[in-house]
Amino acid sequence: MNRAFKRSLVLIAVFAGAPATAETAPGEVTIDDMAVAQPVTAAAGDAINGRKVFADRGLGNCLACHVNSDLKNEQFQGTVGPALDGVADRWEAAQLRAIVVDAKKVFGPETMMPGFYSLDVGVDVAEEFKDKTILSAGDVEDVVAYLTTLKGE
Numbered sequence: 441m442n443r444a445f446k447r448s449l450v451l452i453a454v455f456a457g458a459p460a461t462a463e464t465a466p467g468e469v470t471i472d473d474m475a476v477a478q479p480v481t482a483a484a485g486d487a488i489n490g491r492k493v494f495a496d497r498g499l500g501n502c503l504a505c506h507v508n509s510d511l512k513n514e515q516f517q518g519t520v521g522p523a524l525d526g527v528a529d530r531w532e533a534a535q536l537r538a539i540v541v542d543a544k545k546v547f548g549p550e551t552m553m554p555g556f557y558s559l560d561v562g563v564d565v566a567e568e569f570k571d572k573t574i575l576s577a578g579d580v581e582d583v584v585a586y587l588t589t590l591k592g593e
């Protein structure tokens with residue numbers, strides 16, 4: 441085989457095995473009728489990782505505002521937001537995605553819940569956090585995958 445052909449085979453093998461990582465940029469996500477119909481990343485959400493992100497005080501910090509019986513061993517669960525037991529019975533995945541992406545576009549600007557995949561975060565943002573989202577696109581899909589497991593109250 442000639443050298444160029446071998447290189448082509450190597451490139452094909454490398455890219456064929458590469459995971460899909462296409463993401464929708466935060467400013468390009470469309471919330472339509474209280475829903476984000478398409479995932480914000482090509483990779484499927486991982487509910488196990490979503491549970492970790494949900495509980496992580498340095499990432500989602502969802503427990504600061506929401507009670508979640510699935511994480512009953514976690515301390516200091518908040519009551520600012522609604523309890524998330526049975527949330528998958530009340531909201532579809534596309535609606536949960538919209539809420540996680542930017543709750544202010546779903547519930548209005550007065551909601552306390554931040555937009556986890558939004559760059560519209562208000563004023564006086566610390567320099568290190570400017571132009572950054574709270575969660576990555578993958579984290580959003582993981583949290584949505586986890587939330588869809590929370591059925592029955």
